[in-house]
Amino acid sequence: MLLQLSTWREVEDYLRRSTGVLVPIGSTEQHGPTGLIGTDAICPETIARGAAEELDVLVAPTLSVGMAQHHLGFPGSITLRPSTLLAVIRDVVNSFARHGFDHLYFLNGHGGNIATVTAAFSEIYAESSLGIAARDRPRLRCKLVNWWVGPRVKALSQELFGEAEGSHATPAEVSLSYFAYPDAVKKAEMNPKIAPKGEILDASDYRRRFPDGRIGSDPSLATVEAGAKLYKASVADVVEDYRRFLEAS
Numbered sequence: 001m002l003l004q005l006s007t008w009r010e011v012e013d014y015l016r017r018s019t020g021v022l023v024p025i026g027s028t029e030q031h032g033p034t035g036l037i038g039t040d041a042i043c044p045e046t047i048a049r050g051a052a053e054e055l056d057v058l059v060a061p062t063l064s065v066g067m068a069q070h071h072l073g074f075p076g077s078i079t080l081r082p083s084t085l086l087a088v089i090r091d092v093v094n095s096f097a098r099h100g101f102d103h104l105y106f107l108n109g110h111g112g113n114i115a116t117v118t119a120a121f122s123e124i125y126a127e128s129s130l131g132i133a134a135r136d137r138p139r140l141r142c143k144l145v146n147w148w149v150g151p152r153v154k155a156l157s158q159e160l161f162g163e164a165e166g167s168h169a170t171p172a173e174v175s176l177s178y179f180a181y182p183d184a185v186k187k188a189e190m191n192p193k194i195a196p197k198g199e200i201l202d203a204s205d206y207r208r209r210f211p212d213g214r215i216g217s218d219p220s221l222a223t224v225e226a227g228a229k230l231y232k233a234s235v236a237d238v239v240e241d242y243r244r245f246l247e248a249s
Contacts, residue, residue: 001058002049011099014058019102019138020246021058023092024048025117026109027066030074031177032169032195032214033188034222037076038064039177040109046180047147048107050235055242060096063088066113070200073207082116089120093142094134102138105245107238108146109173117144143245148172150237153230160226164194166217168210172230174219179227187220194218 001014003021026041036042041064048059067085071077080088093104106117121142127133128140147153148170157165157172165172178185195214200206 001052001056003058003060006058011058014056015100018056018058018246019100020242021060021096021101021104022048022051022242023060023104023106024062024109025066025106025113026062026064027068027071027079027112028064029066029068029071029077029079029110030169030213031174032217032219033190033212034186034219035169035174035213036177036181036184036186039173040066042109042177042180043173044107044109044147046176046231047234047238050231051238051242054235054239057242060092063092066110067116068110068112070112070203070206071213072203074213082119085113085116086120086123089117090123093120093124093140094137097137097140098134100138102140103246103248104140104142105242106142106144108144111146111167114144114146141245141248145238145241147234147238150234150241152233152237156229156233160229161218161221164218164221166195166215167197168215168217169195169213169219170217171219171221171226174222175224175227176230176234177227178222178224179231182224185224190214190218190220193220 024044031039041062045062052059065078067082068079161171197216
């Protein structure tokens with residue numbers, strides 16, 4: 001069930017049987033010579049929609065701009081400041097809570113979001129602890145899950161790509177985005193074949209250390225077929241984990 005394709009009456013009916021919501025969150029940033037700029041938003045959105053085919057779950061619109069300041073050395077990348085993203089998460093959660101949602105499951109596609117979203121959850125819980133949350137706000141349970149860490153996906157990524165998976169512009173995430181948009185597949189030579197690894201700071205530092213945008217990866221291995229396998233594996237991981245999340249008190 002997609003929120004943006006629902007009416008308020010349908011959401012009201014949904015709340016009579018469930019108070020859980022799945023929120024895809026990602027980023028709009030470069031993904032190397034062949035990766036789509038929207039990869040980190042496309043992946044969780046695609047998986048969330050797949051999960052909704054197997055679960056009675058409301059899927060929120062994807063939060064597709066995240067904390068990606070370190071990618072601004074590459075044209076097309078967009079970022080929110082950590083403080084801005086934190087405020088967005090708080091407002092989204094409190095908006096859902098206003099209607100009675102109390103289990104908020106954020107399916108994440110971008111590692112750069114993790115620290116800020118986790119901090120936002122801490123701020124939300126602090127509102128309750130300090131007595132400054134709305135009096136009618138339900139007891140909230142928030143969870144952030146990275147789509148690529150599920151046991152099925154991790155095993156499959158290792159099997160398909162091994163050390164070439166890397167940490168950014170990975171063949172797994174690029175494959176999944178190609179599965180979602182097979183008409184957008186890109187080709188380019190990788191030099192070196194597997195990109196170097198290392199730490200990053202700001203945008204200039206990133207562009208200097210990793211001039212083609214990749215970190216430790218070889219996305220030339222990405223295929224639509226691999227994406228289909230990863231999609232199936234990740235949907236299974238998310239469905240299983242979301243059910244456990246709803247059952248938690």
